[in-house]
Structure formats: structure tokens, C-alpha cells
Amino acid sequence: xxxxxxxxxxxxxxxxxxxxxxxxxxxxxxxxxxxxxxxxxxxxxxxxxxxxxxxxxxxxxxxxxxxxxxxxxxxxxxxxxxxxxxxxxxxxxxxxxxxxxxxxxxxxxxxxxxxxxxxxxxxxxxxxxxxxxxxxxxxxxxxxxxxxxxxxxxxxxxxxxxxxxxxxxxxxxxxxxxxxxxxxxxxxxxxxxxxxxxxxxxxxxxxxxxxxxxxxxxxxxxxxxxxxxxxxxxxxxxxxxxxxxxxxxxxxxxxxxxxxxxxxxxxxxxxxxxxxxxxxxxxxxxxxxxxxxxxxxxxxxxxxxxxxxxxxxxxxxxxxxxxxxxxxxxxxxxxxxxxxxxxxxxxxxxxxxxxxxxxxxxxxxxx
Amino acid sequence: xxxxxxxxxxxxxxxxxxxxxxxxxxxxxxxxxxxxxxxxxxxxxxxxxxxxxxxxxxxxxxxxxxxxxxxxxxxxxxxxxxxxxxxxxxxxxxxxxxxxxxxxxxxxxxxxxxxxxxxxxxxxxxxxxxxxxxxxxxxxxxxxxxxxxxxxxxxxxxxxxxxxxxxxx
Numbered sequence: 001x002x003x004x005x006x007x008x009x010x011x012x013x014x015x016x017x018x019x020x021x022x023x024x025x026x027x028x029x030x031x032x033x034x035x036x037x038x039x040x041x042x043x044x045x046x047x048x049x050x051x052x053x054x055x056x057x058x059x060x061x062x063x064x065x066x067x068x069x070x071x072x073x074x075x076x077x078x079x080x081x082x083x084x085x086x087x088x089x090x091x092x093x094x095x096x097x098x099x100x101x102x103x104x105x106x107x108x109x110x111x112x113x114x115x116x117x118x119x120x121x122x123x124x125x126x127x128x129x130x131x132x133x134x135x136x137x138x139x140x141x142x143x144x145x146x147x148x149x150x151x152x153x154x155x156x157x158x159x160x161x162x163x164x165x166x167x168x169x170x171x172x173x174x175x176x177x178x179x180x181x182x183x184x185x186x187x188x189x190x191x192x193x194x195x196x197x198x199x200x201x202x203x204x205x206x207x208x209x210x211x212x213x214x215x216x217x218x219x220x221x222x223x224x225x226x227x228x229x230x231x232x233x234x235x236x237x238x239x240x241x242x243x244x245x246x247x248x249x250x251x252x253x254x255x256x257x258x259x260x261x262x263x264x265x266x267x268x269x270x271x272x273x274x275x276x277x278x279x280x281x282x283x284x285x286x287x288x289x290x291x292x293x294x295x296x297x298x299x300x301x302x303x304x305x306x307x308x309x310x311x312x313x314x315x316x317x318x319x320x321x322x323x324x325x326x327x328x329x330x331x332x333x334x335x336x337x338x339x340x341x342x343x344x345x346x347x348x349x350x351x352x353x354x355x356x357x358x359x360x361x362x363x364x365x366x367x
Numbered sequence: 368x369x370x371x372x373x374x375x376x377x378x379x380x381x382x383x384x385x386x387x388x389x390x391x392x393x394x395x396x397x398x399x400x401x402x403x404x405x406x407x408x409x410x411x412x413x414x415x416x417x418x419x420x421x422x423x424x425x426x427x428x429x430x431x432x433x434x435x436x437x438x439x440x441x442x443x444x445x446x447x448x449x450x451x452x453x454x455x456x457x458x459x460x461x462x463x464x465x466x467x468x469x470x471x472x473x474x475x476x477x478x479x480x481x482x483x484x485x486x487x488x489x490x491x492x493x494x495x496x497x498x499x500x501x502x503x504x505x506x507x508x509x510x511x512x513x514x515x516x517x518x519x520x521x522x523x524x525x526x527x528x529x530x531x532x533x534x535x536x
Binding site for chain 1: 392393395396397398399400404405407409423424425426427428429431432435436437439440441442443444445446447448449450451454457458461490491493494497498500501502503505506507509510
């Protein structure tokens with residue numbers, strides 16, 4: 001039976017009302033999306049299949065659209081290089097003269113540093129592998145500052161990898177798709193990066209707000225910062241390696257300390273994704289978890305500290321006969337004995353005098 | 368009955384959506400000339416204003432929601448942020464639609480700028496609640512300015528379809 005011949009055939013609802021209902025439904029859906037969003041968690045699971053698909057599709061499309069701009073930039077650079085070759089040559093010669101002095105000092109410091117490391121037996125961080133990528137799209141608005149790079153899962157990029165250009169830190173990876181990855185810039189409002197002031201080692205959190213110069217929050221110490229101070233990553237929390245250049249400190253118009261990013265002074269067309277894993281990730285967690293924990297040490301009821309001291313059992317032989325001189329020379333630390341499972345054995349064998357006679361026998365000799 | 372002819376959704380909803388998507392992708396190109404980057408206007412504000420002025424519709428809110436979700440996904444922002452912000456502006460313009468009818472072009476531009484400001488304010492507040500941080504007001508202002516300059520496109524869309532369905536004049 002056709003709908004118009006049915007009992008609801010004469011029902012007419014004003015379009016304005018139905019439009020209002022549609023609007024409310026759309027708003028409810030949008031609110032649900034916003035509440036369900038977990039972008040700030042920086043987890044691969046939060047970067048859903050939809051975003052991965054859009055990134056994968058956007059990469060070639062944006063790459064084609066960005067190509068003319070890139071070619072124009074290359075052409076402008078070529079023309080500029082041709083016309084300003086003389087002045088650039090003079091500038092580079094001056095710079096080279098300065099750099100020679102820096103090189104000599106650098107080589108001396110490297111040598112000195114190596115000697116210190118060998119003396120201390122210091123275990124240094126392993127070198128960090130990198131992946132080069134090209135940026136094909138970017139967003140610059142106040143609510144999202146991200147870049148789309150053309151390197152993804154197939155190159156080993158994972159969520160959390162830091163991203164740099166030739167001048168400094170750019171951001172970190174928040175989403176990985178086949179062939180593409182999304183970079184959250186330091187300027188994004190969701191970005192939080194542990195940094196330190198190079199001059200004073202004062203720690204702070206670099207907080208993006210959608211503007212070009214992120215804020216320095218939670219600065220600690222008295223007089224921790226001055227205008228022009230170099231800001232580098234602190235490595236705290238293991239998110240990014242320590243010592244990556246970030247920018248220079250400036251006082252903002254709002255009176256807060258902000259950072260002029262080094263990365264902004266260069267084009268961000270090409271980036272390097274650091275396949276960085278902190279120590280916690282490098283360590284074999286399964287091997288660490290497989291260790292048998294030491295038994296819990298409980299109080300021995302027969303050795304209460306409140307009761308009278310019991311005479312120690314006679315020392316069991318050889319170690320006790322080593323003589324008093326070495327025993328006195330050794331420190332009487334109870335730690336090794338405390339770690340032993342005192343309660344799992346009979347009292348006679350658990351006493352420190354019986355297990356480490358050289359350290360404790362003189363003190364527990366029966367009167 | 369020709370005056371009551373419904374609009375073809377493909378023409379007044381589909382084509383503007385396609386243009387918005389293309390323009391958004393185009394302006395996301397990482398081009399930097401003399402240290403300056405392309406502006407990033409919210410092209411979806413054009414249909415959000417024009418669709419509400421042209422006529423009430425059941426499909427338009429969902430089309431805006433789709434556009435907002437595309438913006439969030441393509442720009443890498445929180446999902447639902449722009450969908451909700453655009454719908455707030457759309458709902459407000461729809462509520463005062465009778466006042467807008469017959470207004471001059473400069474006056475409509477003022478109303479459009481007001482809708483943009485409302486949408487940006489909504490985005491600002493939603494971002495504050497979502498990220499528990501305050502976005503840069505300067506950055507919000509620049510995006511508002513770039514978006515407000517898109518009014519000629521909205522006016523063109525209104526002119527094209529305002530008289531297509533006389534029931535809502």
C-alpha cells in the first residue's frame with residue numbers, strides 16, 4: 001500500500017521543525033565525536049582507521065598540489081644563488097674562518113670527553129637511526145598545527161618519534177599510516193615537551209597554544225632564564241632524546257616566557273624522523289620480568305629485638321678461622337645478611353654470625 | 368507549483384561541499400615565500416552561512432557535519448571540533464534568518480563576520496575544554512580575518528539559490 005494512502009498519509013510536519021530536529025541530531029553526533037576523541041593521548045590506537053585512510057589518500061593528492069610551490073621555491077633559490085653568489089661567497093669565507101676555531105676546540109673536547117667516558121666506564125646512548133621525509137600538507141590554524149609527511153609504517157615510523165629539520169626540533173609523530181605519518185608540531189595546543197634551559201639546566205615544559213611561539217611553563221629555580229637563552233630538550237620522561245635544539249627564549253607581550261623555534265628559521269619541507277626509543281623501550285622487559293624476586297623478609301620470632309639476646313651458634317669452620325685482622329678491616333654492613341632468606345632456614349643458620357663470620361663474629365662472641 | 372520545486376541537493380549542497388574540500392586541500396600546501404605562509408581560512412564557513420540563509424534543510428546540518436569531520440581529519444585536530452563549531456554558527460544564522468532577508472550586501476557581510484566570530488568563539492571554548500589549555504587569541508583572530516574575507520563566495524552562493532524555492536523567501 002502506498003504511504004500516502006495509509007493512516008499517516010495526511011500527516012504533514014513543517015520543514016522548519018524537521019530541519020531543527022536534523023540540526024539537533026547533527027549536533028549530538030558532533031558532541032559524541034568530540035567527547036570520544038583521544039587525540040591528546042598520543043597512542044596509535046587513538047589514531048583511528050579513518051584518519052589513517054584520509055592521510056594515505058591525502059599524501060599523493062597534497063603532494064601533487066604542493067609540487068608547483070616546491071618547484072617555484074627551487075627556481076627562486078636558483079635565481080637568488082646566481083645573483084648573490086659573490087656576497088654569499090664572502091659571507092661563507094668569514095663563517096669558515098670562525099668555524100675553524102670552533103673545529104679545533106671541538107676536536108679537543110671530543111678527545112677529552114672520550115677519555116672521561118673511558119675512565120668512568122660510562123655507557124652512552126646508542127646512535128639514533130633516522131628517516132628522511134618530505135612534508136606534503138600542513139595545517140596552521142589556532143586549533144590544530146600538524147604536518148603530513150610522506151614516510152609511514154613501511155619505514156619503521158611509530159607514534160612518538162621526534163621530528164627535526166636541519167635547525168631544530170619540529171614536533172613528534174602522532175599518527176602513522178601506510179606511506180604517511182602525521183606530525184604534531186611544537187606549536188599545537190596539545191603539544192607538551194620537556195625542555196631545559198641550556199645555560200642553567202632549569203627544567204620547563206614547552207606548551208603550544210596555536211601561535212608561532214610556544215610557552216615555557218613550570219619554570220623552576222631562581223633566575224632560571226634570560227632573553228636569548230638556548231632551549232634544548234631535557235629528555236625527561238623518555239619522550240625525546242636529551243639535548244635536541246629547540247629555540248631561543250624571549251619574553252612575550254603577555255609577560256610570559258616563550259620560545260622562538262629554531263625550526264621556523266628554515267623551511268620545513270624536508271624533515272628527519274628520529275626512530276628514537278628511550279631506555280625503557282630498549283630494555284628487554286620480558287627478561288626483566290622473568291627475574292625471581294627475593295623472598296620477603298619477615299621478623300624472626302626467635303630473634304626479637306625486645307627479648308634477651310641469644311648466644312650465637314658456633315661459627316661453622318673455615319671462614320671463622322680467617323683471623324681478626326681482615327675482619328676488622330672489612331666494613332660491618334648488615335645489608336648482605338639482610339638480603340638472605342632468614343626466615344626460610346632454621347634460626348641457627350640464619351644468624352649473621354654463621355653466614356658472614358668475618359664481619360659479625362667479634363661482636364657476637366658469647367660472653 | 369513550480370515555485371515550490373525543491374532544490375536539487377547535489378547542486379546547492381554537493382557542489383559547494385566539493386569546492387570547500389578542494390580549496391582546503393589547496394591551501395594546506397606547505398608553501399612558504401619570504402618566510403610567510405598561506406593563510407588558513409575556514410572555507411566551510413561559506414556554506415554554513417549561505418545554506419542557513421537560503422532555506423531550512425534537513426540535509427544541510429549533516430553536510431556541515433561531514434565537512435567539519437573532514438576538516439578535523441585533514442587538519443589533524445580533535446574529531447568533532449569543527450563540525451560542532453560550524454553547526455553552532457549555522458543554527459544561529461538559521462534562528463535569525465528572517466532578519467537577514469532583504470539585507471544589503473555590506474550588512475550581510477557584517478552578519479557573516481558575526482557568524483564567523485561565533486564559530487571561532489565556539490571552537491575556542493571547545494578547544495579549551497578538550498585540551499585544558501587556552502589557544503592563542505592572535506592565531507584565532509588571524510583565522511577569523513582570513514575567513515571573514517570569504518564573504519563574496521557566500522554572497523554568490525546565496526544569490527544563486529535564494530530565489531530557487533519561493534516557499535522560503
